[in-house]
Amino acid sequence: MRSLPVALLSALVGVACVGTTGGELVTFSAAAAGPEDATAPLAFITDLGWNVTLTQATLHVGAVYLDQSMPVSGSQGTNCILPGTYVAEVVSGIDVDLLSSTPQPFPTSGQGTTIPPALVGQVWLTHGDVSAADPTPVLVIAGTAEKGGTTMSFTGQVTIGASRQASGSAAGADPICKEHIVSPIPTSVEVGTSGGLLLRVDPRLLFVNVDFSQLTQFSDGYGFTDDPTSAQYTQPSRNLYQNLHSSGALYTFSWTDQ
Amino acid sequence: MKVTMSLARRADSPAQTATVSASSIAALPRASLLLGPFEHVIFSASAGKGIRSIDPSYITQDVKTPFASITAFEGGVSYATSTKNMALVARSVFFETLVDKDLIFDQTVGRNVLGVGTHRVGWVGAARLTGTFFDESANITFVRATYDDTHLLVAYIPGAVFRSDTAVFADLPARIRGTPVRGALSAGITYVGPRPLPYSQQSQDLFTIDASATLSWTNYEVGIVSTNLLDNKYRLGEYNYASDFHSQQQPTLVPQRTFAAGAPRGVFATFGITFGGV
Numbered sequence: 001m002r003s004l005p006v007a008l009l010s011a012l013v014g015v016a017c018v019g020t021t022g023g024e025l026v027t028f029s030a031a032a033a034g035p036e037d038a039t040a041p042l043a044f045i046t047d048l049g050w051n052v053t054l055t056q057a058t059l060h061v062g063a064v065y066l067d068q069s070m071p072v073s074g075s076q077g078t079n080c081i082l083p084g085t086y087v088a089e090v091v092s093g094i095d096v097d098l099l100s101s102t103p104q105p106f107p108t109s110g111q112g113t114t115i116p117p118a119l120v121g122q123v124w125l126t127h128g129d130v131s132a133a134d135p136t137p138v139l140v141i142a143g144t145a146e147k148g149g150t151t152m153s154f155t156g157q158v159t160i161g162a163s164r165q166a167s168g169s170a171a172g173a174d175p176i177c178k179e180h181i182v183s184p185i186p187t188s189v190e191v192g193t194s195g196g197l198l199l200r201v202d203p204r205l206l207f208v209n210v211d212f213s214q215l216t217q218f219s220d221g222y223g224f225t226d227d228p229t230s231a232q233y234t235q236p237s238r239n240l241y242q243n244l245h246s247s248g249a250l251y252t253f254s255w256t257d258q
Numbered sequence: 259m260k261v262t263m264s265l266a267r268r269a270d271s272p273a274q275t276a277t278v279s280a281s282s283i284a285a286l287p288r289a290s291l292l293l294g295p296f297e298h299v300i301f302s303a304s305a306g307k308g309i310r311s312i313d314p315s316y317i318t319q320d321v322k323t324p325f326a327s328i329t330a331f332e333g334g335v336s337y338a339t340s341t342k343n344m345a346l347v348a349r350s351v352f353f354e355t356l357v358d359k360d361l362i363f364d365q366t367v368g369r370n371v372l373g374v375g376t377h378r379v380g381w382v383g384a385a386r387l388t389g390t391f392f393d394e395s396a397n398i399t400f401v402r403a404t405y406d407d408t409h410l411l412v413a414y415i416p417g418a419v420f421r422s423d424t425a426v427f428a429d430l431p432a433r434i435r436g437t438p439v440r441g442a443l444s445a446g447i448t449y450v451g452p453r454p455l456p457y458s459q460q461s462q463d464l465f466t467i468d469a470s471a472t473l474s475w476t477n478y479e480v481g482i483v484s485t486n487l488l489d490n491k492y493r494l495g496e497y498n499y500a501s502d503f504h505s506q507q508q509p510t511l512v513p514q515r516t517f518a519a520g521a522p523r524g525v526f527a528t529f530g531i532t533f534g535g536v
Contacts, residue, residue, distance in 0.1 A: 001355035019404065019411040025498065025513065063508040086500060086511035093508075111512050128507060213426050 023115035029196035031103035040099035057098035057203040064247040066118035080177035088112030121185040131163040144211040156224030375406035418451035461496035489523035
């Protein structure tokens with residue numbers, strides 16, 4: 001008989017505590033890589049007909065985030081931090097070899113929630129504070145481009161330094177964090193309790209509408225210019241930088257089972 | 259019952275105001291059935307409807323019913339007995355409560371907001387034992403609160419809560435001017451079980467003991483009071499929301515566990531003078 005009250009209390013505690021509020025907080029592994037068909041070197045033909053062979057393509061990803069809400073198209077400019085709930089984050093940086101299809105793990109695990117699904121992603125291209133100029137290049141490329149019998153060896157790098165910020169904050173210029181952050185990247189990722197986040201970056205899309213014939217000639221070859229205030233900052237350099245900020249197919253998020 | 263609510267909101271200039279009001283009448287029927295006493299035992303059952311005013315921010319002009327509707331059922335048994343030196347009252351009640359539009363705490367806006375319907379089922383046990391030199395009152399509640407639409411748990415509502423208040427008191431042998439000094443010791447014990455948090459998380463439980471000792475003589479009383487006597491380090495409120503304390507180079511933007519620490523042990527000395535009747 002003495003066990004009856006104990007059993008009743010145990011049952012009540014059990015009933016009171018059973019159930020969840022929905023969703024889970026999870027820790028997951030994260031990695032970044034080039035496209036699935038990446039090789040080193042990577043040969044491809046651009047939309048302007050250039051036969052490009054990339055021998056180096058390294059991108060520094062400072063952090064990645066996934067958010068539940070897509071900013072409304074055509075509305076006022078977005079902040080660097082999106083509205084809505086962030087459902088995943090990886091806040092450590094990695095230099096990604098874009099010529100390798102093998103996932104390269106971020107140094108630390110990501111954090112996230114299993115609900116709601118992510119509709120938009122952000123790639124933060126910085127080595128440090130996203131609100132400050134970064135003197136270290138985030139993209140380094142090298143290779144050759146050939147068209148019509150003309151072959152050009154090229155190199156290039158992209159730095160998001162002070163020169164990238166539109167001058168005059170009083171004129172309503174965007175803060176430099178807008179230059180560091182590629183956003184919003186449409187995606188459809190559901191963070192799971194197992195598996196991990198994979199970011200793939202396709203270096204071929206960095207050269208969309210890049211006319212290699214207008215590359216700047218240096219003493220040791222051709223190259224992209226990294227200073228937007230320079231007179232040598234021409235179409236190829238401008239388009240390379242704009243492509244790097246393209247939120248289209250250049251960056252692809254997926255949730256992997258591994 | 260008639261409820262009238264008005265909401266005035268300042269517009270662009272202090273001179274411009276917008277006012278909305280709504281009123282409604284609600285009947286609050288309740289029926290109870292008592293059977294007994296049988297050997298000091300009374301069985302009871304009751305059902306009723308109630309209302310709760312909703313947040314004024316949800317008031318629109320002439321809204322039909324500016325309050326949430328509550329339907330409650332309960333059934334229980336109580337026991338009461340007494341002797342020359344002691345009295346005991348105990349009761350056990352099972353309850354069920356349905357709220358059609360519950361106020362739910364939203365950690366994003368930092369206050370309660372109007373949500374969907376909720377459903378609570380639970381049990382309350384309470385007892386009070388009173389004697390010539392002691393008084394003990396204890397109650398315990400188990401509850402399971404779920405949303406009507408998803409049947410998921412309502413966050414922040416603990417599944418179990420226990421409270422006990424105990425006091426012993428007596429005249430001490432010491433006398434001053436012929437009047438005895440009266441001593442009292444008391445303790446309050448609180449236990450709050452783990453609370454469900456958003457994203458299927460659970461908070462820690464909470465256990466504290468408050469105690470006091472007093473000496474009183476005629477109109478004067480001195481005492482020492484300690485809150486959180488065991489100096490337990492507990493989390494008074496726990497939440498899951500995005501917070502960034504710049505602990506690393508890039509901000510943390512996904513929900514993280516955040517808590518408000520409970521107060522540490524407090525020791526207070528008191529001195530009181532009672533004016534008027536003693």
